[in-house]
Amino acid sequence: MTAQASAQEPAAAAAAPKVSVADGIKDVMRRIEEASQRSGNKRTRLVAVGKTKPLEAVLEAYQVGHRSFGENYVQEIVEKAGKAPEDIQWHFIGHLQSNKAKALLQGVPNLYMLETVDTTKLADRLNRICGELGRETPLRVLVQVNTSGEESKHGVEPSEVTALAAHISGSCPNLEMAGFMTIGMPDYTSKPENFTCLKECRRKAAAELGLDESELELSMGMSGDFEAAIEMGSTNIRVGSTIFGARIYPNKK
Numbered sequence: 001m002t003a004q005a006s007a008q009e010p011a012a013a014a015a016a017p018k019v020s021v022a023d024g025i026k027d028v029m030r031r032i033e034e035a036s037q038r039s040g041n042k043r044t045r046l047v048a049v050g051k052t053k054p055l056e057a058v059l060e061a062y063q064v065g066h067r068s069f070g071e072n073y074v075q076e077i078v079e080k081a082g083k084a085p086e087d088i089q090w091h092f093i094g095h096l097q098s099n100k101a102k103a104l105l106q107g108v109p110n111l112y113m114l115e116t117v118d119t120t121k122l123a124d125r126l127n128r129i130c131g132e133l134g135r136e137t138p139l140r141v142l143v144q145v146n147t148s149g150e151e152s153k154h155g156v157e158p159s160e161v162t163a164l165a166a167h168i169s170g171s172c173p174n175l176e177m178a179g180f181m182t183i184g185m186p187d188y189t190s191k192p193e194n195f196t197c198l199k200e201c202r203r204k205a206a207a208e209l210g211l212d213e214s215e216l217e218l219s220m221g222m223s224g225d226f227e228a229a230i231e232m233g234s235t236n237i238r239v240g241s242t243i244f245g246a247r248i249y250p251n252k253k
């Protein structure tokens with residue numbers, strides 16, 4: 001790098017305008033619309049993921065008409081939901097330990113969808129708590145699938161998806177078996193395989209359970225790959241940093 005280039009870099013970064021959350025949402029909506037035009041997939045919901053960001057950022061998006069929001073941590077979603085308008089449709093997208101299920105369901109009565117069911121134990125626990133709390137409508141849940149085979153990822157193996165989906169739809173009357181979710185690999189070029197795998201899981205489970213495939217959701221696609229995911233049929237994309245800016249994790253160990 002030349003001395004001149006390195007001298008210019010910090011100034012260029014400082015001069016970059018800060019994009020507002022409202023502009024971030026509008027820009028993502030425009031990109032969704034374009035991907036939807038290209039692919040003919042007209043039914044993708046945008047879940048704006050506000051984890052680690054203050055409630056004010058979420059409300060900025062709310063003020064421009066956005067209603068679907070996602071959070072990863074029980075304590076954070078409970079705090080935000082308690083102070084936010086009731087017509088927000090909250091999605092829980094983080095790993096959920098069974099012993100925190102009650103705090104989540106009690107703390108977020110307007111929880112719209114829980115995207116990360118990955119054991120029968122968790123499904124049974126959620127089903128029981130929904131009953132105890134007297135929820136009026138079944139809770140929509142997605143089965144999280146580990147489509148990349150990485151040890152670090154939560155989710156059931158593709159071969160176990162149908163059994164868990166069958167358990168939810170057959171034995172958990174307080175849950176609605178609403179579809180499938182995956183995170184996939186960070187490496188963009190590997191993702192099509194992960195997304196194809198999720199679609200295949202849905203096809204098999206729908207056939208086995210006698211359900212209409214088009215009524216089961218595919219939650220796939222994040223900031224780096226949501227357009228590709230829409231083109232592959234995603235019905236639910238989860239976008240955080242492209243809307244709210246990069247996340248900073250203080251004291252991350």
Ligand SMILES: *Cc1c(COP(=O)(O)O)cnc(C)c1O
Nearest residue numbers: 049072093222223238239240241
């Ligand atoms: C954080 C997170 C997202 C959003 O990620 P971005 O890359 O910031 O868009 C989506 N899905 C899950 C499960 C997440 O944890």
